Amino acid sequence: MAMSERIRMGMVGGGAGAFIGDVHRRAAALDGQVELVCGAFSRSAENSRATGESLFLNPERAYGSWQEMLDRELQLPAERRMELVCIVTPNDVHLPVARAALEAGFHVISDKPATRDLAEALELKSAIESADGLYALTHTYLGYPLVKEARDQVARGELGKLRKIYVEYPQGWLSTLLEATGQKQADWRTDPERSGPSGCMGDIGTHAATLAEYISGDLIDEVCADLTIFVEGRRLDDDGSVLIRMAGGARGVLTASQVCSGEENNLNIRLYGESGGLEWRQQEPNTLWLKRQGEPARRLRAGVDQGYLSAAAQAHMRTPSGHPEGYFEAFANIYRNFAHAIRAHAAGEPHDALLDYPTIREGVSGLAFIDAILRNDHSCEKWTRVSRD
DSSP: OOTTSOEEEEEEEOOTTOSHHHHHHHHHHHTSOEEEEEEEOOSSHHHHHHHHHHTTOOGGGBOSSHHHHHHHHHTSOTTTSOOEEEEESOGGGHHHHHHHHHHTTOEEEEESSSSSSHHHHHHHHHHHHHSSSOEEEEOGGGGSHHHHHHHHHHHTTTTOSEEEEEEEEEOOTTSSOGGGGTOHHHHHHTOHHHHOSOSHIIIIIHHHHHHHHHHHTOOEEEEEEEEEOOSTTOSSOSEEEEEEEETTSOEEEEEEESOOTTOOOOOEEEEEESSOEEEEETTSTTEEEEEOTTSOOEEEEOOTTOTTSOHHHHTTOOSOTTSOOOHHHHHHHHHHHHHHHHHHHHHTOOOOTTSOOOOHHHHHHHHHHHHHHHHHHTSSOSOEEOOOO
């Protein structure tokens, strides 16, 4: 792969009526490192062709199925065929597409969760370990610069030994039985066959758990869970609260809900150690609060001109302070970092550790968390250990 060439990407899913596919396309294009060249955008061949046309793709490369895309792309000369497969489908399609793409020699980037459940995630992990291609998972919130800063602060010992973690993710969009109206996103996310065995916690609780593990640099070791279905007629949980014990000794509370009426996307996290605390809110992502006992709280702000921020944070910012960066840029950081990893892989060179991205490790850990809280919620035991194998 020449350094002057963009990485060629094919997309599975993301056709008309989808939400996250367009986010992936915009994020992939932001830094000019990745080019969309083909796709199987829908189970409907007609929808797929229409989506390809709207994206100005070669009509011959808007495929009727993901199997056709893999087969036809392999027949193209190496300098034309896709190198990276992007998966933006409902969860039930993640494993078969990722496994087949890796076996065919392609790299894979997938929307989260990695699969429907832990068993599938472990199967995918085995496939990744057997393949030459790389795998990335778009846990978007890990791409924010001040999340990188928070992780760096904890790793440097600025808070002392961690004691408490509070992480919550309230939304309100499923406060009614929206899936009964035919709304596409609600329909598949509340269907256990397509989404997996958990609804709210599988969809956004995994974001909260992964954020807590990423910033703390620690793993959730034990859980005590209370999952609820508030909306009558719904088949999967729409609310959950979990007491968590971290492997390193910290204790915490994790809550996620999609029935908090009036809430938008209010993911936030607070961490407290022996000598300080941190607070970050996704709806105001360019601010990180650093707190110390007996001192005024210090407001850290994102911006390429903020020299006091860590190298990890600086590596993920694009604009001066006061110029907001947000969701698309965080998403784009994952794509940019993964593109660097693919180039380093092709050259046989080590990847820059500053340009990190979520992998199957986060995928397995998130689904192990879901597996543990479901087991705990269905049992009479107080604490359930999180098993990642």
